[in-house]
Amino acid sequence: MMNSELWQLVLALQTEYTAIVDSGDWEKWPALFTEDCVYKVQPRENFDRGLPLSTINLESQGMLKDRIYGITETLFHDPYYQRHVVGLPHITAIGDGKINAQTNYAVFRTKPDGHSEVFNVGYYLDEMVMTGQGLRFARRHCVFDSEMVPNSLIYPI
Template structure:
């Protein structure tokens, strides 16, 4: 059993809720700050994940690539604007360990993202789970990797904003 102290678990809860708030408020400049410099963000269908296949819909392999995505979202991509609302389950700690670089936490949480266009009803954009590797840095917990595994092969052809 992986034991985690209350303070660390509270920080973990805040990481998940702050991430959702930043995405829901379209505060895109803050999104890369959740990741370490070598951090990665991937969006992968469940079928590929379960079969161990590497193909992802989106694979950003560094904080620099994540910043580039922010630039694309804000400056170069043309799309109908929409709101997002993340509903994130309570994170489950899979493993916690001390490494030479500090604390490392592997966790996962279910999520659902609701998309609302101004002139349309709300729909479920994506549902699945996050599989995260989180490390402690002097400024707090940061994502070393976030894998978003979405359940349905049928997804919107325009996932613009982070899940």
């Protein structure tokens, strides 16, 4: 059974994640994950068919840090803002020191000289664990509904 304190920890991690990726405070993003984490962004069709191909597949906190370095130091792209609208997490399992949840999301993208548009819609499949730093993502699997991503996927979903 879920207690309210655990529920609050899950919500706090979800809202902190959203605040960091929406503000572009990229240096804080990897700290939301465990050292041996997995962060994956995958089209729903591939996920549903059990196919491994993903748009992004990072398999450690070090790889997340490399991604941030790429975003801030090496990638050239049209700048844009993103804004997440995230549903309440549905806790699907608790046990063995893990909390599993599924949470719907929608990401809107706004270019400084343009209008806002729906950029990415789907759901997160999360595995969270308690660490010395608090609740962290051991796995965050972003399954997006469309087979297409407009232009390229630069920032974390």
